Amino acid sequence: MFQRILVANRGEIALRIFRACRELGVETVAVYSEADRGAAYLQLADEAYCIGSAKPSESYLRIDRIISAAEIGNVQAIHPGYGFLAENAHFADVCRSCNIEFIGPTTESMRLLGDKNSARQIAKKVGVPVVPGSEGLIRDEAEAVRIAHQIGFPVLIKASAGGGGRGMRLALNDLALKSAFQQAQAEAEAAFGSGEVYIEKYIEHPRHVEVQILADQHGNVVHLWERDCTIQRRHQKLIEESPSPVLRPQVRQAICEAAVRLAKAAGYTNAGTVEFLVDKNQNFYFIEVNARIQVEHPVTEMITGMDLIKAQIRIAAGEPLPFQQEQIQARGAAIECRINAEDPKRNFRPSPGKIEHLIVPGGFGVRFDSHVHAGYTVPPHYDSMIGKLIVHQPTRQEAIACMRRALQELRIEGIPTTIPLHQEILAHTAFMSGDVDTTFVERTWPAEA
Numbered sequence: 001m002f003q004r005i006l007v008a009n010r011g012e013i014a015l016r017i018f019r020a021c022r023e024l025g026v027e028t029v030a031v032y033s034e035a036d037r038g039a040a041y042l043q044l045a046d047e048a049y050c051i052g053s054a055k056p057s058e059s060y061l062r063i064d065r066i067i068s069a070a071e072i073g074n075v076q077a078i079h080p081g082y083g084f085l086a087e088n089a090h091f092a093d094v095c096r097s098c099n100i101e102f103i104g105p106t107t108e109s110m111r112l113l114g115d116k117n118s119a120r121q122i123a124k125k126v127g128v129p130v131v132p133g134s135e136g137l138i139r140d141e142a143e144a145v146r147i148a149h150q151i152g153f154p155v156l157i158k159a160s161a162g163g164g165g166r167g168m169r170l171a172l173n174d175l176a177l178k179s180a181f182q183q184a185q186a187e188a189e190a191a192f193g194s195g196e197v198y199i200e201k202y203i204e205h206p207r208h209v210e211v212q213i214l215a216d217q218h219g220n221v222v223h224l225w226e227r228d229c230t231i232q233r234r235h236q237k238l239i240e241e242s243p244s245p246v247l248r249p250q251v252r253q254a255i256c257e258a259a260v261r262l263a264k265a266a267g268y269t270n271a272g273t274v275e276f277l278v279d280k281n282q283n284f285y286f287i288e289v290n291a292r293i294q295v296e297h298p299v300t301e302m303i304t305g306m307d308l309i310k311a312q313i314r315i316a317a318g319e320p321l322p323f324q325q326e327q328i329q330a331r332g333a334a335i336e337c338r339i340n341a342e343d344p345k346r347n348f349r350p351s352p353g354k355i356e357h358l359i360v361p362g363g364f365g366v367r368f369d370s371h372v373h374a375g376y377t378v379p380p381h382y383d384s385m386i387g388k389l390i391v392h393q394p395t396r397q398e399a400i401a402c403m404r405r406a407l408q409e410l411r412i413e414g415i416p417t418t419i420p421l422h423q424e425i426l427a428h429t430a431f432m433s434g435d436v437d438t439t440f441v442e443r444t445w446p447a448e449a
């Protein structure tokens with residue numbers, strides 16, 4: 001096992017990783033920007049180094065400074081958390097060239113899966129269903145039109161280097177497709193340095209279902225069941241849950257097995273997520289792989305009883321998975337609400353500032369993962385998520401009741417948050433019955449003009 005690791009991240013996920021390390025007997029080195037200087041969570045690391053100013057490009061994204069901190073701190077590994085450098089294959093490469101283990105997949109599988117077209121090709125090869133679309137990359141307008149006629153409109157043009165909803169364009173007819181193709185290419189070139197695009201049929205009213213996988217360095221790959229992340233707004237997830245409230249048992253088994261096949265084919269190691277769209281007939285289609293730990297990992301931890309951060313660290317240290325697929329049982333239902341410093345009454349405008357009062361809920365089946373406390377000032381420079389409220393109960397109905405109770409107990413005063421929106425969603429009949437798709441939040445709570 002590693003003696004000491006550096007956490008190349010901030011906020012709640014940095015704290016989550018410090019906690020896992022403490023339990024494993026692994027020492028931790030924190031890095032922080034000037035905006036995070038003095039934050040209480042940093043005291044839970046064994047050492048902390050300032051790596052620059054508030055701007056991410058001058059601190060949490062500075063590979064040179066993070067590697068310097070790792071050298072000075074004398075660590076054997078770096079955990080990247082999520083966001084920032086977590087899916088940067090170049091960073092993983094630099095870490096390993098410096099003889100520091102990157103706690104994540106190999107550089108090669110990060111590159112293979114980071115390219116959405118190449119991930120799609122691997123999926124096809126091993127019989128994982130993908131959305132009907134182009135054979136591979138699209139060269140010109142004429143080819144785009146030809147494929148759109150084969151599969152039928154509407155179609156989505158997707159940037160191969162995109163992902164998470166970035167670099168996508170919808171086209172409803174020939175004329176729109178021609179300009180969408182040009183725009184998508186130009187935008188992808190500007191945003192990602194690669195203008196490569198491909199085409200998929202547009203799946204209407206999908207659900208978003210993702211499968212958690214763990215893979216060790218000895219060829220063992222397991223899934224830890226699915227998470228349903230259909231409740232989102234503008235590609236930002238708001239609520240995640242497991243199990244999915246809709247999947248029939250056979251479909252659930254098939255989607256989880258498909259995720260394992262894909263991970264094996266890509267030579268994947270460590271923790272990862274395979275994302276799917278599920279249509280109204282429960283056909284599922286692979287869309288992309290997230291080669292990192294995700295925000296919503298606690299939902300899976302609650303239903304399986306497995307600590308995913310500890311698993312990541314053990315896998316990176318070369319340990320074999322201590323369990324087989326059959327031993328991973330899903331128990332009960334878990335739900336997570338992301339608590340964001342955003343004002344739902346003002347179009348979700350970020351609301352950084354000082355938390356004057358805070359009451360954290362507790363009781364049976366309640367977990368609050370957050371680095372904030374009364375007197376903490378949410379800095380304006382980063383993602384607005386300030387915590388995650390997670391509940392675990394025997395049934396979904398009980399989990400919903402528990403979450404509503406925990407949200408009532410949770411008091412954050414001083415800044416507006418997404419707590420009131422969560423209360424409305426959890427009380428909505430469509431949410432309770434599971435009758436939602438990825439447009440539910442935007443349709444039910446439309447943005448004001």
Ligand code: MV4
Nearest residue numbers: 131156163164165200201202203208232287438
């Ligand atoms: C799609 C789609 C419909 N059809 N692909 C958005 C995020 C990225 N992971 C893929 N996304 C989508 N791809 C086809 N062929 C609809 C979405 C999509 C979406 C997917 C999951 C969760 C929320 C979403 C919101 C809007 C669009």
